[in-house]
Amino acid sequence: MADERTAVHLLYENPDWLPPVIAGLEAEGFRAVPWEVWRGVVDPAEAPPAGLWWNRMSPSAHTRGHGDGVAMMREVLAWLDAHGATVINGARAFGFEVSKLQQDLVLRRHGILTPRTVLAVGREALLGAARRFEGPILVKHNQGGKGLGIALFQDHRELEARLDTAWDPDPNGQVVVQQYIQPAEPFITRVELLGGRFLFAMRSATTGGFELCPSDVCQAEKKQPDVCPADGAATFSPSPLTADDPLVKRFEALCQAEGLDLAGIEFVEGADGRRYTYDINANTNYNAALGRQIGVDGMREAARWIRRTLAAR
Ligand SMILES: Nc1ncnc2c1ncn2[C@@H]1O[C@H](COP(=O)(O)OP(=O)(O)O)[C@@H](O)[C@H]1O
Ligand SMILES: [Mg+2]
Incomplete structure (x- = not known):
């Protein structure tokens, strides 16, 4: 007998991130169909198979030997678009996912405070960009993604002295120079949004460096416990932030206006008491231990949202 469940095609590059997504979808009665996007063919004359599509392409694909994934994803999204397919986190969202400069632009457009950010291509340009900053x-x-290429310099002079270390561009030869916001307290806040609505917020400790990917796979790679409520030294912990916070309202408006169906948006509170937003993740991964602690199964909620809104169409 044919499988009558609605298919959700998962456009992916990292197989390790699939299990929680598939579990959430199947629990909500969907058929999850992984669709590899770092090699393969795209035939414009061919219509995509029936069902919904979910963009799970990671901006750090090149670190797993999938250096062609991001560019191929753009082609796949164009093909799906041309055939009128429904894509979760489609081309518009993907544009933000793969560019910190474009994240900055869209955050500013929505009246959200960001750390000053300047894009540079080339070693000389990096120096020139750095000289625009004081501190x-x-x-x-x-x-970016999972803290790639992040290095801290006390000022542009230190960067100049260490230019060989500083110049470590992304696969497109691009870096951004960004104002460093010394956190008032040793954590950043990550706000998870689903369908343009607040889902939950969490804190990530900044004491362990710049790699703050919440996925369980990343924790296993770092070999450190992610949530350890007993000794208070948790990497991830619940945030008291709620849906009625004015910054959350702006995040919601941004997601609704800009096609970000699923997003994890990060901000840091500086010593000046202001909150600076610096990262939009469209390919969000939820931390399972934190989810259990706060009673939110992120991928299950995502699947519920898909069922309520998209599958109903
Ligand atoms: N402007 C900043 N000031 C202070 N800390 C920052 C700033 N930008 C990033 N960080 C720290 O570095 C981490 C990784 O930076 P982020 O821009 O989120 O990169 P990625 O996209 O690789 O996750 C952040 O979660 C935060 O702890
Ligand atoms: Mg980040």
């Missing part, structure tokens, strides 16, 4: 600066990959 401490971070250099990051423009196509």
Whole structure:
């Protein structure tokens, strides 16, 4: 007998991130169909198979030997678009996912405070960009993800002295120089949004460096416990932030206006008491231990949202 469940095609590159997504979808009665996007063919004359599509392409694909994934994803999204397919986190969302510069632009457009950010291509340009800043600066990959290429310099002079270390561009030869915001307290806040609505917020401790990917796979790679409520030294912990916070309202408006169906948006509170937003993750992964602690199964909620809104169409 034919399988009558609605298919959700998962456009992916990292197989390790699939299990929680598939579990959430199947629990809500969907058929999850992994669709590899780092090699393969795209035939414009061929209509995509029936069902919904979910963009799970990671901006750090090149670190897993999938250096062609991001560019191929753009082609796949164009094909799906042309055939009128429904895509979760489609082309517009993907544009933000792979560019910290474009994240900055869209955050600013929505009246959200960001750390000053400047894109640079080329070693000389990096120096020139750094000289636009007074105090401490971070250099990051423009196509970031999991803390790629992030280095801290006390000022542009230190960057100049260490230019060989500083110049470590992303796969497109791009970096951003960004104002470093010394956190008032040793954590950043990550707000998870689903369908343009607040889902939950969490804190990530900044004491362990710049790699704050919440996925369980990343924790296993780092070999450190993610949530350890007993000794208070948790990497991830619940945040008291709620849906009626004015910054959350702006995040919601941004997601609704800009096609970000699923997003994890990060901000840091500086010593000046202001909250600076610096990262939009469209390919969000939820931390299972934190989810159990707060009673939210992120991928299950995502699947419920898909069932309520998209599958109903
Ligand atoms: N401007 C900044 N000031 C202070 N800390 C920052 C800033 N930008 C990033 N960080 C720290 O570095 C981490 C990784 O940076 P992020 O921009 O989120 O990169 P990625 O996209 O690789 O996750 C952040 O979660 C935060 O702890
Ligand atoms: Mg981040």
